[in-house]
Amino acid sequence: MSKLIFNHEMQDFISDLPDLILHVIISHLSIEEVFRTSILSKRWIHLWKSVSHFDFDCTRMVNPKKTDSSGKKRATKTDVMIYNNTVNHILHQHKGNLISGCFKHFRHQNGFEVLTSVEFLIERKRISSLSLECENLNRRLNIITKDYFKARIFSNLSSLELTNYKLEDSILSAFESCERLKVLKLKNMFMVDTTINGILQNCYGLEKFSLVKSKGFNSIKIENKSLKILELFWLNVGKIHVRVEDLQVLAIDSIICPPKDLRIYSENIRSFCSAYNPFDQRTQLRYNERNNILKTQDILENCSDLFKSQPINIFRKLLTLSIDLDLNNIREVLALSYVLMSCSLLNTLKITIPANKANKASTSNITTDDDDDDDCALPYVKSMFWETREMYYFELFENLKFVTLKGFTGKEQEVIFAKLLIARAYMMEKMHVICDSTIVDEAKDLLSLPRSSSRLSIILE
Amino acid sequence: MAEEVSSQMNSLSISETNPSSSATISLVSGDDIVFKVEPTIAKEMETVQSFIDETDGKITTIPLPNISSHDLPYVIEYCEKSIAGKITKEFEAEFVKKLNNEEVKELFLAANYLNIKKLLDFLSQVIADRIANKSVEYVRRYFGIENDFTPEEEAKLREELAWTFTGVDPDDEDEN
Known part of the structure; x- marks a missing residue:
């Protein structure tokens, strides 16, 4: 109660705040900024020494003067030394424990020396969250081996992120006894099958695993029992095998994998996210590979029991379904309509309709006109599609509350789908239609339709 | 996308506990x-x-x-x-x-x-x-901090911390 009655001057922002709160603010700053706060006033001189987070970003701490033949700045041995010494200097002045630390270091033969500080951070500062990144100038990855890390070095961490490294099997010793590790993110890495799968086996307590733009392996096997969130972005693999009974969230973005070899045995997924963007620069795919990216429809077909070959339907318990899918393509819609039939708990549905291929891929060989590329023949008129299935969605409509249609272009099939939901989904509270300014009129027609849910609000953007 | 996923996780736990x-x-x-x-x-x-x-x-x-x-x-x-x-x-x-x-x-x-x-x-x-990337003076004004260093003390500190000034932007005219 006494807490509620105290006065302060709004103008005097800082002086009333305890150091603890100031630490929260400056812990969000990069290292040189944190350090620079010591010039603010006498109170601040020592404040930085008790922050809970350090972010040692070489590109911000040292400004290399030399450039290489391609005009990129390249660190010299002196630059690397300055970085390493500064890191050491700061770490040894810091008092108390740290919660997390980030290193971004130079790609230089001496650049890796800073990794020896990791041991200090883990053993003396007892950090629980660590992120290591090697500067990536020309997309060549540097190898880290067991030379930099002693065995079981990561065993006290709860979160680890590695970016831009090539890992060899010998690194597995560092991952021994890592059952406490809950979050692992590997980005732009090179690992062979035995390395990636070995790491996953060692870190069997993982709850969140993200594998982003990594190469070198052909087959991954994920069987970590505690895993709740799995993110697979921009990968090119031959086989993905996931057997986690309690997986809650699965997110997939632009991966290449034969549809039949994406094997997911998880019946309790609550949220499924699938994006597909072959033109995303970040995928770094060669032109001819782009057509092989798994489309949402492939996943919907192969991970449900639509084809009898797959015994498990991973969509049955979904609460949230967020997908890139072209509502105008009957084959894609067929897969969606089948999956929706089994989603009796679904609460939120978000569909992003990909921008017209003709605009984006003007250089591609696909010359079929987009409006009529039915790759499946139907025994009835296309516009009847949703109508013929309406009766199967009774269970779906019982729980569906939030719908977002992004990239709405006002084409017939999109409108029919939106109309079906407005007319039948009697529990729906919000429908969000996000469209280009050119077709606002078509979208506005949706507003005047009779609605089955009295609570429904339709928002156009 | 990761943020999206984690916010979805929040909504999951919410929808399971039906708030009375x-x-x-x-x-x-x-x-x-x-x-x-x-x-x-x-x-x-x-x-x-x-x-x-x-x-x-x-x-x-x-x-x-x-x-x-x-x-x-x-x-x-x-x-x-x-x-x-x-x-x-x-x-x-x-x-x-x-x-x-x-x-x-x-x-x-x-x-x-x-x-x-x-x-x-x-x-x-x-x-x-x-x-971020603002000058010391700007941050002092932002927080309303009074500079209690003597000019000599400040100059000495600035010299020691010269390496931290590489990324500082010039102060903008409008600050609010």
Whole structure:
């Protein structure tokens, strides 16, 4: 109660705040900024020494003067030394424990020396969250081996992120006894099958695993029992095998994998996210590979029991379904309509309709006109599609509350789908239609339709 | 996308616990404006919730003398989004766009006072973003810090920390 009655001057922002709160603010700053706060006033001189987070970003701490033949700045041995010494200097002045630390270091033969500080951070500062990144100038990855890390070095961490490294099997010793590790993110890495799968086996307590733009392996096997969130972005693999009974969230973005070899045995997924963007620069795919990216429809077909070959339907318990899918393509819609039939708990549905291929891929060989590329023949008129299935969605409509249609272009099939939901989904509270300014009129027609849910609000953007 | 996923996780846990609707809570701002909110919103504000708990829920009108009627709606809006599991990068970007420097600081104090962890953490990030790459003078003005160094002391510190000045932007003309 006494807490509620105290006065302060709004103008005097800082002086009333305890150091603890100031630490929260400056812990969000990069290292040189944190350090620079010591010039603010006498109170601040020592404040930085008790922050809970350090972010040692070489590109911000040292400004290399030399450039290489391609005009990129390249660190010299002196630059690397300055970085390493500064890191050491700061770490040894810091008092108390740290919660997390980030290193971004130079790609230089001496650049890796800073990794020896990791041991200090883990053993003396007892950090629980660590992120290591090697500067990536020309997309060549540097190898880290067991030379930099002693065995079981990561065993006290709860979160680890590695970016831009090539890992060899010998690194597995560092991952021994890592059952406490809950979050692992590997980005732009090179690992062979035995390395990636070995790491996953060692870190069997993982709850969140993200594998982003990594190469070198052909087959991954994920069987970590505690895993709740799995993110697979921009990968090119031959086989993905996931057997986690309690997986809650699965997110997939632009991966290449034969549809039949994406094997997911998880019946309790609550949220499924699938994006597909072959033109995303970040995928770094060669032109001819782009057509092989798994489309949402492939996943919907192969991970449900639509084809009898797959015994498990991973969509049955979904609460949230967020997908890139072209509502105008009957084959894609067929897969969606089948999956929706089994989603009796679904609460939120978000569909992003990909921008017209003709605009984006003007250089591609696909010359079929987009409006009529039915790759499946139907025994009835296309516009009847949703109508013929309406009766199967009774269970779906019982729980569906939030719908977002992004990239709405006002084409017939999109409108029919939106109309079906407005007319039948009697529990729906919000429908969000996000469209280009050119077709606002078509979208506005949706507003005047009779609605089955009295609570429904339709928002156009 | 990762943010999206984790916010979905929030919505999952929310939808599983069906909040029972009971009497609304009245929050009274420093300038005596009453805001009625659902009990679930009050739960997000630890200071308010502990007050309710202490009185076994008998008192449902809570005076918040340190928070103005200008700031309170922002706090409530954030809490509403938070319990709906709808805190996304887009929402946060929109939310912060509406706020000038003074308002960010006021909201930060409000979040600190009400003990709303998520809002506090988000606003510290916002403040950090707004002082990033700014000169020492700018940050002093931003926080209202009085420089208590002698010019000699400051010059010496600046020399020692010369390496930290590589990324500083020149001060902008308009600062609010």
